[in-house]
Amino acid sequence: xxxxxxxxxxxxxxxxxxxxxxxxxxxxxxxxxxxxxxxxxxxxxxxxxxxxxxxxxxxxxxxxxxxxxxxxxxxxxxxxxxxxxxxxxxxxxxxxxxxxxxxxxxxxxxxxxxxxxxxxxxxxxxxxxxxxxxxxxxxxxxxxxxxxxxxxxxxxxxxxxxxxxxxxxxxxxxxxxxxxxxxxxxxxxxxxxxxxxxxxxxxxxxxxxxxxxxxxxxxx
Numbered sequence: 589x590x591x592x593x594x595x596x597x598x599x600x601x602x603x604x605x606x607x608x609x610x611x612x613x614x615x616x617x618x619x620x621x622x623x624x625x626x627x628x629x630x631x632x633x634x635x636x637x638x639x640x641x642x643x644x645x646x647x648x649x650x651x652x653x654x655x656x657x658x659x660x661x662x663x664x665x666x667x668x669x670x671x672x673x674x675x676x677x678x679x680x681x682x683x684x685x686x687x688x689x690x691x692x693x694x695x696x697x698x699x700x701x702x703x704x705x706x707x708x709x710x711x712x713x714x715x716x717x718x719x720x721x722x723x724x725x726x727x728x729x730x731x732x733x734x735x736x737x738x739x740x741x742x743x744x745x746x747x748x749x750x751x752x753x754x755x756x757x758x759x760x761x762x763x764x765x766x767x768x769x770x771x772x773x774x775x776x777x778x779x780x781x782x783x784x785x786x787x788x789x790x791x792x793x794x795x796x797x798x799x800x801x802x803x804x805x806x807x808x
Contacts, residue, residue, distance in 0.1 A: 647769050647783055655779040656723040656752035657697045658771050661706055661730075661744075663714035664688050688715070694772045695719065695744065700753045702728075702746040708735050711742050719746050722779050738802045759806065762786055768808045784808045 667689050693710035697703075704719060711717055717730040734743035766786050773779045791805040 657754035660720040660776040702748040
């Protein structure tokens with residue numbers, strides 16, 4: 589008996605943006621041992637055909653397969669702050685003081701050689717970008733290699749090999765009412781997993797701050 593559901597990887601704390609990663613699995617036993625190999629779990633993946641799930645749903649294997657691919661991203665950026673009352677003092681600097689601010693978010697490993705997709709607003713104007721893997725907490729310095737402001741997406745590159753890249757499906761095959769597993773890692777506390785259903789497809793809610801936004805959200 590095959591059970592079908594989607595895994596959606598949110599690329600920011602609240603956005604839930606980033607497409608869907610589709611997995612199918614064979615009905616597992618009542619319990620799954622902790623030492624079950626990830627490669628064995630991946631072997632259970634089959635092509636998605638949108639059939640309705642039957643029986644009890646377990647997200648254990650889907651979680652094991654997807655969470656290693658979701659990374660924590662931390663950035664530092666520079667900002668300039670002016671004191672509106674500074675002109676009252678002799679040491680007033682009309683240009684203000686320079687400081688740094690940090691921001692965090694999630695990303696998804698798309699290729700084993702270190703290409704990662706995240707939200708553009710997470711890494712925009714960043715001076716430094718740091719990526720922390722979920723499976724071994726290894727830190728990498730990342731480079732911003734591509735951006736698409738119209739979809740609020742960015743591509744990062746880290747110097748890694750044989751990384752746990754996500755297996756990507758076709759989000760067009762998702763049907764309203766299907767089970768969804770959402771995975772994120774915005775706080776570097778290992779990936780957070782939550783479950784729900786697909787409420788709607790193709791949502792456009794003007795969340796992308798761009799003159800020509802392209803939106804097609806999967807609502808859960």
